[in-house]
Structures are given as C-alpha cells and as structure tokens.
Amino acid sequence: MRNAGRVVPRTLLLDKVWNLNFEPSTSILETQISRLRAKIDKPFDLPLVHTVRSMGYTLHGPS
Numbered sequence: 257m258r259n260a261g262r263v264v265p266r267t268l269l270l271d272k273v274w275n276l277n278f279e280p281s282t283s284i285l286e287t288q289i290s291r292l293r294a295k296i297d298k299p300f301d302l303p304l305v306h307t308v309r310s311m312g313y314t315l316h317g318p319s
Contacts, residue, residue: 257315265312289313 269285270276276284289305297303306314 259315261314261316263308263312263314269312 266285270282274284276282289307293303293305297305302317304315304317306316308314
C-alpha cells in the first residue's frame with residue numbers, strides 16, 4: 257500500500273518479499289498475485305491489482 261498508484265517492478269517484489277534475485281524461470285510472484293487477485297479483486301466490480309506489462313504491478317482503486 258505504500259506504493260499505491262506507482263508501478264512496482266517484478267524484480268523489486270521478488271527481492272523485498274522473498275529475498276530472491278531475478279530468476280526468469282520462477283513463477284512465485286505470478287502465483288501470489290493470482291491468489292491476491294482472487295481474494296481482493298474477484299468479489300468486487302473494480303480490480304485493485306493491475307499488471308503493467310513488461311514493468312510490474314500497481315495497486316489502485318477508484319478515485
């Protein structure tokens with residue numbers, strides 16, 4: 257939530273959350289994002305978690 261509205265790169269998430277250096281073959285992040293979306297996006301009309309292609313993820317709700 258500290259970075260709401262900002263794009264957080266995949267590599268930064270892997271490093272800060274799981275203390276992993278970039279590994280292109282890992283799907284840890286995608287699995288966790290999918291689970292997060294199932295919990296906080298699926299029950300509602302407007303999604304909070306957004307993928308910014310080739311950059312990372314961002315969290316933002318209705319303004």
